[in-house]
Amino acid sequence: MVEQHNHYLPVLALVVAAFGVAAAMLGINALLGPKRRAADGPAVKLEPFECGSVPIQLDNRRRVSVKFYLVAILFVMFDLEVVLLYPWAVVYRDLGWFGFAELLAFMLSVVVGLAYAWRKGGLEWR
Amino acid sequence: MTSSAFMYLFLAAAVAGGVGMLALRHPIHAAVSLLGTMLCLAAAYAMLGAHLMAVFQVIIYAGAIMVLVVYIIMLLDLGSDDARAFRSVKVFVGIPAATVLVSVLARLAWHRAAGTEPRPGLLSSIGDPAAAALPEGFGTVASIGRDLLGRYVVPFEVTSVLLLAGIVGAVYLTGRDSAGLKAQGNAVGEGKGTGDGGQAEGAPAGGEEFAA
Numbered sequence: 001m002v003e004q005h006n007h008y009l010p011v012l013a014l015v016v017a018a019f020g021v022a023a024a025m026l027g028i029n030a031l032l033g034p035k036r037r038a039a040d041g042p043a044v045k046l047e048p049f050e051c052g053s054v055p056i057q058l059d060n061r062r063r064v065s066v067k068f069y070l071v072a073i074l075f076v077m078f079d080l081e082v083v084l085l086y087p088w089a090v091v092y093r094d095l096g097w098f099g100f101a102e103l104l105a106f107m108l109s110v111v112v113g114l115a116y117a118w119r120k121g122g123l124e125w126r
Numbered sequence: 127m128t129s130s131a132f133m134y135l136f137l138a139a140a141v142a143g144g145v146g147m148l149a150l151r152h153p154i155h156a157a158v159s160l161l162g163t164m165l166c167l168a169a170a171y172a173m174l175g176a177h178l179m180a181v182f183q184v185i186i187y188a189g190a191i192m193v194l195v196v197y198i199i200m201l202l203d204l205g206s207d208d209a210r211a212f213r214s215v216k217v218f219v220g221i222p223a224a225t226v227l228v229s230v231l232a233r234l235a236w237h238r239a240a241g242t243e244p245r246p247g248l249l250s251s252i253g254d255p256a257a258a259a260l261p262e263g264f265g266t267v268a269s270i271g272r273d274l275l276g277r278y279v280v281p282f283e284v285t286s287v288l289l290l291a292g293i294v295g296a297v298y299l300t301g302r303d304s305a306g307l308k309a310q311g312n313a314v315g316e317g318k319g320t321g322d323g324g325q326a327e328g329a330p331a332g333g334e335e336f337a338a
Binding site: 074076079110 | 172178181182185186189190191193194197200201202203267268270271272274275276279282283285286287289290292293294296297300
């Protein structure tokens with residue numbers, strides 16, 4: 001059973017590499033970086049620096065603009081479309097021109113959706 | 127049975143992610159927990175031979191749906207305490223759902239302990255992947271691709287119309303269409319006067335519409 005999953009080894013390598021890079025960036029920084037913290041001086045060193053004055057707003061989270069909402073929704077829709085191209089791309093040599101025509105028909109209505117979103121200014125930043 | 131051990135590992139991690147999502151107070155931490163659950167489920171799908179499902183789980187759920195979830199959290203800027211507003215939802219939806227799930231699992235465990243076979247269905251092959259006798263290549267991307275563009279080509283084409291409806295609905299509901307803007311303005315009451323506030327209220331409704 002394990003042998004059947006050998007083609008997932010690249011995925012494992014990718015996961016290990018991703019965690020490795022992140023751990024290296026944090027770990028090497030923690031090992032080699034200078035450690036002059038609150039223990040070495042006044043706690044004011046840990047506060048955000050704001051031109052010498054008292055910081056106005058320590059909580060720096062901001063609401064993200066609602067303008068991104070349509071972008072996010074359209075991304076989801078076109079992501080769903082692209083993911084359906086994946087099984088087609090694997091077998092399109094076997095399917096030949098018929099499969100190509102099927103995919104063109106599929107793409108047509110999605111492209112109509114793209115044209116509609118474009119025409120209505122859905123891709124504009126406003 | 128190394129593969130069974132991995133299966134239990136992934137499923138335990140998925141459950142742990144779900145528990146973390148409920149237990150963590152900060153919405154972003156909960157979202158990251160949910161992401162872990164989705165990735166572990168993708169690994170479980172791959173181990174069950176549903177390779178395309180695993181790919182879809184990663185690209186659609188861990189990719190696209192999580193974008194929406196995190197975006198809504200950041201849009202509404204929910205604090206850690208705002209989660210209490212959903213307590214009644216937890217009680218009235220969560221407890222029946224948990225009861226159904228636990229009863230299904232208990233039935234499976236009962237049959238396994240008694241040595242009888244439950245009616246084949248959900249979860250029946252977990253723990254013994256070899257028990258599921260599948261044809262060669264079942265669940266691979268190539269076999270599903272052949273079925274999708276062969277036997278099931280009509281549903282495949284209809285899916286594109288569904289996507290078109292989703293795109294048009296998204297553009298309309300976010301008010302890019304002037305008629306849609308007018309309708310939304312009437313629904314909110316004050317229209318553009320409230321600016322972000324009015325549109326932010328419309329945003330979760332759009333998300334639910336997509337999820338349904």
